[in-house]
Amino acid sequence: MNDLKKNNGGGDIVINLEHIGMIYKTGSINYEALKDINLTIYKGEFFSIMGASGSGKSTMMNILGCLDKPTSGKYFLEGMDVSKLDKDQLAEIRNKKIGFVFQGFNLIQRLSVIENVELPLFYAGIPHKEAVIEAKDALRLVDIDENKENNFPNQISGGEQQRVAIARAIVHNASIIMADEPTGNLDSVRSSELMSFFKKINEERNVTIILVTHEPVVAAFAKKHIIVKDGHIVND
């Protein structure tokens, strides 16, 4: 561990995966989606994961994001072993430390833009008045104007929806943002626009960003890269 720290100029370790394996069971068939993954990510890193379709990127993101538990190995998040936690404890970790940006935007259609952004604060038990102020701040950071706050997700563009998703990811001061193909549904102009917001957040707020993408142009925004192939990390 100390060696790793030194390699990165003494930064704090945020994520440490030790021999992580993931086996999906469908009926009698076992599918090994991840095999012996070892990975260390430091605070403030902008990290990209690339790889072919079906290689195990999303599986890895789900484990890193505490949405799923690995079938073997240990996962230390900010020094805490989270591979043994139960559903509610994982929910609390996601709420406090992790923000998600998904390919499909994943905003709740029945809620307005600002209500979507308030959601993590709602589950953190933060009073409504305070939550509104913080949600507005987060929205300003990704250049969503006040006059669009009360729109519903289907009343704003795809690029704007994805920025709202970023606002939701950072509103509760998450230390890590997990973005699984966030530009997958955007054209190249919107893609680089969106990526510039990730970059801004990474630089200004020192938020660790883990980005899964197919596109080298998008991956180029990251400072560190890994490639996953058949459930292994092949290149660092």
Next chain:
Amino acid sequence: MKFPILLDIQSAFKTFTRNKARSFLTTLGIIIGVASVIATVSIGQGASASVQNAINALGSNLLIILPGSSNIGGVKTGFGELSTLTLKDAKAIRKLPAVKTDSANIRMNEQVIWRGNNWATSIMGSSSTFPVIKNWPVTNGAFFNSQQVNTAANVAIIGSTVATQLFGLMNPVGHIVLIHNVPFKIIGELKTIGFNAFGQDQDDIVIIPITTMMEKVAGISWINIIMVSAKSKQDTLSAQNEITALLRQRHHIPPHKPSDFYVRNLTQIAQTAGSSAQIFTILLAAVAAVSLLVGGIGIMNIMLVSVTERTKEIGIRMAVGAKKNDILKQFLIESSVLSLFGGILGIGLGIGISDLISIITPLKTILTIEPIIISIIFSVGVGVFFGFYPAYKASNLNPVEALRYE
């Protein structure tokens, strides 16, 4: 510190207002269930109040003596058993210490004849205070006075049903009718009051002075009802005992044999009416339970659909930190708000139906706060109970799978 529950309720409301038609149809079962409870309870209370009023109108010290065996064990004496009370019994009862002297009424069934017409009705012997005591005025002519009672005058007051049967549209006052072959002059006609709570036509009656009844009409006839008042409310029990002892002695009934008459006081009559009201209430409760059950299943069904439709939303909520209980609470509140909403609409509808019945039928329905409060509590209960399974299902979704759901 958690968010105030108000916000959850507010968000539940938002869900329903976005799907008004479905929310309304979902709660229809609850609406109909609660409305029928409110309406039928108000009918039941109205009916039992009118029975109570009818009983109270008889006067609270009233005792009723009826012929017939009291039917507890014992051998029935046969066909003639209904003719066990005589005029002499009535006279003797009036002299008992616990019985008020001026208040006896005697009833018997007789033919009333006027020219070619005749009508079988109930003839009542009463005192001059009858219109005041019964709050039943004469609208045409006048009631007989105490002097006419003392002299056993041949005068009669006619009920409106009898008047119509004998005289049609003619004014009956001043005409002479025959009762038990004795001529009576009609000097007054009673106000029409219609049917009582037991379904008897109260206007089918002729009233004559009790003295005339005893001296000239009843003769050796059997009497089918004697009504007397106890001196006071406290005296009713002793009056009842005195009457029972007196009549048993007069009828020579040995101690081990049952009486050949009944003595009933008002409390006993009210109890009989009360117990039938209770059966009615139980029936209502059963109907209500069934309709609320059906309504609850409707809610459960739609909540299950809602959970499936919103799988992705549940996944998103879990991803940003919703715990099992948060999801459970959200769906439970939604189902309770939905059924509470149905309950409130149902109460409105029920009050409307109850008012309508008061307007279009003679029955005056009575609405109290209890069934309304119970309905509200029940509909929320139904929402919680039938919403639990869908909510539990939602809270146990796997976040990864829920997020992948399209």
